[in-house]
Structure formats: structure tokens, C-alpha cells
Amino acid sequence: MADGQKYEAVIGLEIHAQLATESKLFCGDATSFGAEPNSHISPITLGHPGTLPKTNKKAVEYAIKMGIACESAIEKNNYFARKNYFYPDLPKGYQISQHTTPICVGGKVAIQVNGQSSFVQLNRIHLEEDAGKSIHDISPTDTCVDLNRAGTPLIEIVTEPCLHSAEEAFQYVTEVRKMVRWLGVCDGNMEEGSLRCDANISVRPTGSTTLGTKVEVKNLNSIRNIKKAIEFEIERLIGLVEAGETIIQQTRSFDANNDTTFAIRDKEDANDYRYFPDPDLAPFQLTDNYIHTIKETIPALPNQLKQEWKTSLGLSDYDVEQLTENKEEADFYGKWIASTKHYKAAVNWILGPIREYLNETGKTYPTLYESIPQLNELLELVETNQLSFSNATGKVFKGIIGTNKKAIQFAEEHQLVQNNSTDQISLWVEQVLAANPDKVQEYKKGKKGLIGLFVGEVKKISKGQADPKMTTQLLEQKLAQ
């Protein structure tokens, strides 16, 4: 950014995460995605007169889980308010939301940008219900409305205006998505709208401590788009300031076709939503004991595991980063290392052949738990040079997984056990050297790279049974004579 020195961007993000509950926030209607339009809409969802909402405890629990994981303070005295506005996809004419008492206050999320760690400060996390969906691309003349989503529980995670680049925003949203998935409170699926982000952006002269006028880019539905929208807005706002124009507070939308944004409306200063406590929902109190019980159910978080595995197992930053991308994988690794000491070798197996196997077969980690003894046998056979890593992963692993065969049995049946006998390997080495007199001459004249070719030939005639380390050693000895 050309004017990066002169201006500082300030960004605050609002993330809406759909909670992974079976039913809606205030009634039993299903929350499942992709159902027949308007099939999950009881009179409560539609707000018919005489209906009574009832709070879904699971949603409250999930919001608290996220708050505890982000080290927020949990608000014990809560109530829901009505936020009144008219919109076709809002059947009741108001949205039920938390107003002055968000369930989680403050908190932080750790991010890494270019190897530097920092925290993104949260303002709050509050509970609210989602609206329905207006669909403009089915009919050329009409807008269709699907109210299935109306009433689905959301948490809105709001940061302080404390981010300063598109890259930081990108890392933050990536981290939040990972966290909600890790906790199991939201599926994090941005394509289906389970996680959506509004980005608030302003610019100010570097060094200034007052905030500039912000614009808000609504409903960003991929992490890539969040980054692109922010990059575009920062440039655009700086352009306006440089041209001496006044920035007006606006709501904008992102156009993914050309990575630009366009204005949807100028924001009137104070929207009057006429908030008032929902008279149909009693305020609810949380006890310390209840909050503590929820805390107990929170699994070790990625950052804790990273630290632990680095210090106690000696894994690298890269390895722990990879292993904690996905909770099922981290859980599997955690379970596996309870029965092996080959910590680093187990990582290599996971990042390579195991991931590949799961990808190819569409299977998941839980199906591999019962194969841990076989994996341990494979690790042992490779460590003791009885099997080459490539035969172990490429042939034996694939041959025995899902069966109750022993690795060694399969390897023997398929002549894959490595030959460590010096006599046998020497014979193969002699044979290869005798068959390639020209290459031997070239090697002796200094073309040392040919060693690879000889090793390859020994591998070929031994059908992969010659231990490559020993082969190389013996070849070097013979060729030096």
C-alpha cells in the first residue's frame, strides 16, 4: 500500500455464528440447512399472537462455551430484548436479541501474523436469533421469502476497533472459525452461511488516536472475501481522504465478481430500534456452579495443545500448527501417543499417508482408533529398518488397514521385509556394479551423483527388499576400492 506510512487502517469485525443446536432459539423448529423452504416455521417462529417463546438452554450453553474459551467475563444476569424493525424476512417485526447485557463481555482471540503473535480484543459476544432469507434470484419479478432460518440461534462476536490490516482480519476470522468448530458450537461452514462477517473499516492519519468515520461491509461469506473487501475499502477510503472528500458513514456490500464494494445505504446516525425487554421471556440468571460445569466440558484448546506438544514432545512449530488445525486429528494424535514413543514419526504418518488415506476413502479419524496397534507395529518395523517407509505407508498400511492382519505377516507375504543382511545386499551391489561398468567409471571420475542410480538399481533387483541406508554404505565402500 503506497500510503501505508501516512494512514492507519482501523478495523472492527462482527461475526455471526449459527449455533449448532438441533432446534431454534425460542422454539422446537428444526435448524437444519437446505430443507424445503418454509417447512420449519411453527406459529412461534412466525410470531403469531398468543404464542410463547421459550429459551433453548443448549444455545445459552454454547454461547458461554465460546465466551469461556475466549476468556470473556460471563454475565450472570441476562434478559432478552426486542429489536424492532420492519423487513420482509423478519416475520415478527422484531428480532429477539440481547441488548444491554451481552452474555459474554470482553475477551480475546490470539492470532499470528507473519510469525508475530498478538491478541484481538473482543468487545462482547451476545445471543440473538437469525432472520429468514429473501431470495432475489429465483423469479425475475418477485422476491421470494424462506423463513426456515428465522429464529435460528446466533452468537454475534464483536471485536474492538483494534485490527489494522486485511491480513490480521483474515487470521482472526480463520482463528474464530477454528475455535467454534473445535468447541462444536458452530459448524463454521461459510458457504452455507453458518458463519458470516460484517467488516467495519475506517482510516486515520498515522499517529492519530481518534477514530475516523467507518463504513460497514455487510455479509461477507468467505474468508477470502473478507480480506479482499477490506483491502479494497482501505484503498478507497485513503483515496477519498487524499482527494479532500468527507467520508460518510455507509453500509456497503461486496461484489465478488470484481473484488470491489458498492454502497447500499447511507447510515442514518442513530437507528431507533425501540429496544425493550421481551415481556414473554423472563430474565434468566446463571449461577457460578452452572458456569463452572460448562467450563469442565471444554476440551484442551489448540493453543494449549501446541504449547504442550512443543515442550513435552519436542515437536516443531509447523507440526503442532498442522496437528491442531482439526480437532479430530488432534484427538487422534493425542490418543496415539499414549501408546508410542515415536512422537515425531507419528506426526509424519498423520500428515502424509493417514491424511491421504482418509481423503481417498472419505473415512474419518474415529474409524482409525482401532488401528492404532497396527500403526504402532508399522512404526516399529520402520524404526528397526525391517520395512522401508515407502513400503510401510504405500503397501503394508493400505493392505492391512481395516483388517485384523499383522503388519509383519502382510509384509512377509508380499516380500516387502527389508533385507539387512550385509551378505545378501553385497551380492546385489556387486551385481549392479558389474552390469554398469561405464557408470562405475564415470562415478570414479567424479560424477558422484550416480550413487542414486546405483541405489535405484539395487532397489529394483532386490524388489525393494534391500535396506537403502545399508545399500548406500556398501556401494560407497565398493566404489572407493
Ligand code: ADP
Ligand atoms: P454499530 O452500532 O454501527 O454496529 P458498534 O459501535 O456496535 O457500531 O461497532 C460495531 C463494530 O464496528 C465493532 O466491531 C467496532 O469495533 C467497529 N467499529 C466501531 N467504530 C469503528 C471505526 N471508527 N472504525 C472501525 N471500526 C469501528
Ligand code: MG
Ligand atoms: Mg453493526
